[in-house]
Amino acid sequence: MRRALLLSAVILTALLLQTTVLADVRLLGAKPELMYLLTIVFAFLEGPASGAVTGFVGGMAQDFLLDEPKGITALTLTLLGYGIGLIRQYVVGPSPVFPVVLVAGGTFVGVLFNGVVRFLLGQFDVTVLYQLRVAALSAVYNAILTPLLFPVLRRAAEVSRSRRVSRW
Amino acid sequence: MSLPTRARSTRLLVVTLVSISLVTITLDYRQGESGLLAEAGDVALTVMSPLQEAVSRVTHPIGNFFSTLVRLPSIRRENVDLADRLAGLESQMATTTADAARLAELEALLQLKESFGKKVETTGAQVIANGASNFDWTVTIDKGSSDGIAVDMPVVASAGLVGHVTRVAPDSAVIQLLLDPDSSVAGRLDLSRKTGLLTGEGDQDLRMGLVDTTTAVEPGEQVVTAGYKVPGAAQGLYPPGILIGSVSRVLPDDAALEKYVTVRPAVDFSALDVVLVVLSDGSG
Numbered sequence: 001m002r003r004a005l006l007l008s009a010v011i012l013t014a015l016l017l018q019t020t021v022l023a024d025v026r027l028l029g030a031k032p033e034l035m036y037l038l039t040i041v042f043a044f045l046e047g048p049a050s051g052a053v054t055g056f057v058g059g060m061a062q063d064f065l066l067d068e069p070k071g072i073t074a075l076t077l078t079l080l081g082y083g084i085g086l087i088r089q090y091v092v093g094p095s096p097v098f099p100v101v102l103v104a105g106g107t108f109v110g111v112l113f114n115g116v117v118r119f120l121l122g123q124f125d126v127t128v129l130y131q132l133r134v135a136a137l138s139a140v141y142n143a144i145l146t147p148l149l150f151p152v153l154r155r156a157a158e159v160s161r162s163r164r165v166s167r168w
Numbered sequence: 169m170s171l172p173t174r175a176r177s178t179r180l181l182v183v184t185l186v187s188i189s190l191v192t193i194t195l196d197y198r199q200g201e202s203g204l205l206a207e208a209g210d211v212a213l214t215v216m217s218p219l220q221e222a223v224s225r226v227t228h229p230i231g232n233f234f235s236t237l238v239r240l241p242s243i244r245r246e247n248v249d250l251a252d253r254l255a256g257l258e259s260q261m262a263t264t265t266a267d268a269a270r271l272a273e274l275e276a277l278l279q280l281k282e283s284f285g286k287k288v289e290t291t292g293a294q295v296i297a298n299g300a301s302n303f304d305w306t307v308t309i310d311k312g313s314s315d316g317i318a319v320d321m322p323v324v325a326s327a328g329l330v331g332h333v334t335r336v337a338p339d340s341a342v343i344q345l346l347l348d349p350d351s352s353v354a355g356r357l358d359l360s361r362k363t364g365l366l367t368g369e370g371d372q373d374l375r376m377g378l379v380d381t382t383t384a385v386e387p388g389e390q391v392v393t394a395g396y397k398v399p400g401a402a403q404g405l406y407p408p409g410i411l412i413g414s415v416s417r418v419l420p421d422d423a424a425l426e427k428y429v430t431v432r433p434a435v436d437f438s439a440l441d442v443v444l445v446v447l448s449d450g451s452g
Contacts, residue, residue: 012219015216016219016220016223017223017227019220020220020223020224020227020228021227021230047178048178048182049177049178049181049182052178052181052182052185053181053185056185056188056189059189060189060192063192063209064208064209064212065212065213065215065216069193069196069197070192070193070195070196070205070209071188071189071190071191071192071193071194071195071196072189072193074185074188074189074192075186075189075190075193078182078185078186078189079182079186082178082182117193121193121197
């Protein structure tokens with residue numbers, strides 16, 4: 001329950017920041033994607049199951065609360081969270097810059113996947129070059145934000161874990 | 169839970185979540201704007217809007233800061249463009265203002281020309297240069313002997329007398345201004361009708377000499393050209409009745425033989441633009 005509440009609070013905060021503070025920060029036609037960053041970081045810290053759940057809930061929230069085509073972001077972030085969680089399992093002793101690289105790569109692939117799905121559904125009629133540019137720029141912006149937000153999200157993940165009772 | 173079991177349950181979870189997402193996409197796609205999902209989206213938006221508004225109110229300055237930061241290059245470009253446009257508009261405005269002033273000057277000159285009557289022959293000219301020396305109070309106009317201009321012809325502006333022609337070339341002429349210390353013109357006080365000789369004092373007001381001490385002169389009184397003519401002997405350069413200026417100072421000096429009177433020229437010589445050269449005063 002505590003975990004669900006905390007996750008909801010984090011997702012809501014990310015959505016609010018995405019639509020307020022970052023709403024005008026559109027450089028070269030793209031802006032950071034906080035929900036992608038959040039999903040990737042949680043998947044990195046908590047594993048594929050948590051990554052998938054965070055992605056699904058966050059994606060669904062973004063789709064409904066921001067009146068976007070329903071289900072597409074949820075599908076994207078579910079797969080992204082799961083995929084990042086799996087990758088994390090195979091990396092031993094990651095370097096401090098690994099989360100940054102993971103966020104950049106994950107955001108690029110995720111935004112591109114999202115664009116492709118929208119394109120296939122006829123909701124996003126733009127060129128491949130444009131999609132690549134937006135995906136690349138979003139990846140760069142998310143990578144820049146990662147060192148700032150990673151410690152905060154890691155703390156939130158730690159707090160959300162159920163505390164173990166140790167007996168001697 | 170063993171690792172394979174855990175992995176299986178994770179896969180099952182992901183498959184379930186993906187399936188729900190796909191069903192949602194399909195439903196949303198089929199129902200369009202009027203379906204249940206769209207209504208749920210509307211409700212969610214209604215809930216979200218006040219929160220967004222509240223957060224936006226608090227974080228607006230931060231958002232503005234970042235927005236300005238990322239838009240800095242485009243803002244700079246915009247600034248340069250706007251500065252260029254402003255300079256263009258200012259230039260256009262200055263041209264318009266100058267054109268309006270010129271038009272007013274030309275209209276006034278036309279009126280002056282008409283006031284001379286049909287017998288007086290004149291030609292308009294543009295001032296193209298000022299005297300190069302610090303000791304010459306002259307201007308050059310863009311018309312000369314090919315336009316019928318000759319030495320000693322009077323020159324007037326809409327406000328009053330300017331001076332007379334001292335040198336002539338085919339397409340230009342030099343005008344000696346009233347201000348020049350070598351210039352002298354016979355003037356008449358408007359009220360007393362007494363005459364005197366006005367000489368230039370450079371940057372200072374004109375000095376009106378030969379005014380009898382008994383003559384009543386008041387500051388502000390207008391002075392016009394006297395225009396004398398001695399049959400068979402001499403004739404003044406200027407036609408009578410052209411405004412020269414107004415009395416600026418009268419120094420009381422009972423012991424002197426003549427009154428000390430200064431006259432401020434009616435013409436603003438620093439803004440001289442178009443003038444009228446009197447080719448013939450019609451007296452034959």
